[in-house]
Amino acid sequence: MDDSLPSDGLPLAPIHREDSLAGKAYRQLRAALMSGRLMPGQKLVHRLLAQELGVSPTPVREALLRLASEGALDLDARGVARVPRLHPDRYAEIMDLRVDLEGRAAARAAELALPAEIAELRAIHDRVAEGRMRNDARMVLTENERFHFRTIALARMPILQRLVEGLWVQAGPTINLLFAAPRPLTPQAHPHQALLRALEAHDGEAARAAVTRDLREHSAFIAALLAASPPPD
Incomplete structure (x- = not known):
């Protein structure tokens, strides 16, 4: 035939x-x-x-x-x-979805991540920290994006990764607002460090909680700025 x-x-x-x-x-x-x-x-x-x-x-x-x-x-x-300036409601929906999807990926990554992969992720976070010390916004943004997507890659969930990429395309420019006004540092260690510990311990729920805290902390700051000056309907 x-x-x-x-x-x-x-x-x-x-x-x-x-x-x-x-x-x-x-x-x-x-x-x-x-x-x-x-x-x-x-x-x-x-x-x-x-x-x-x-x-x-x-x-x-x-x-x-x-x-x-x-x-x-x-x-x-x-x-x-x-480039759109997101309405607060749209931004909130995007971040809710990111919390769900990236939290799921982090929990799965905690099951699958190998020591060498976690070490690579730690090196990326070290560059995030270096960028913060230098007050280098471009370095922080670049390495933070790399950290998040490397974490997602460790979950071996390509469909989820594509969905998250679509959300980042919409919300990515808005992250610049993190550098538009002074932001108080939290007394706790950076959530990335909690995520790294959770990955090393293969603790999926702790990994999900670390990602949730990371996203919620910076989104609360951005949401307040968007609410103070929302774009026209």
Whole structure:
């Protein structure tokens, strides 16, 4: 039996170079949103972005439209893209989902993480701490993102990871508000340290609790700032 399809069996179109460039532009912009390299309210002009990325405006425009369709960007009546400044209710929903999903991943990671993987995670947290000591916001954001997603990777749950990535794309720029106003340091050790101890002890519930505390502490600070000056409806 011949299982091959006839040449006209699927309605597929040829792949053009512009398609590949649009995908690359999408991935770069998506990563910038996740890591907080783009600011809430920032206007994204596709021609300027095209110059920066070294491509024509067309793939950038396609990337912006794709991100807007995912809720990561806002488009006005003229088609101009902006990084959204989240309404407090939307932010609260995103963070509730992150607590559920990232807490689940941390609990699973506590069952599966190997000593070498935990050591790698500890080294990442050390760079987070170094960034805080230097007052280097970019280093803190970069290494914090790496810490969270490395923890999720230890859970070996790729579907969950993709769901969390979609939430980070929407909420990533908002994390910049952590550096917009003085924030009192808590007397307790950083939640990352509690998570590392839980992973070493293979204590799933303690790992979930550490992630929950981490997310709730910084989201409470951001939520207060958003509530004080919510975006227009």
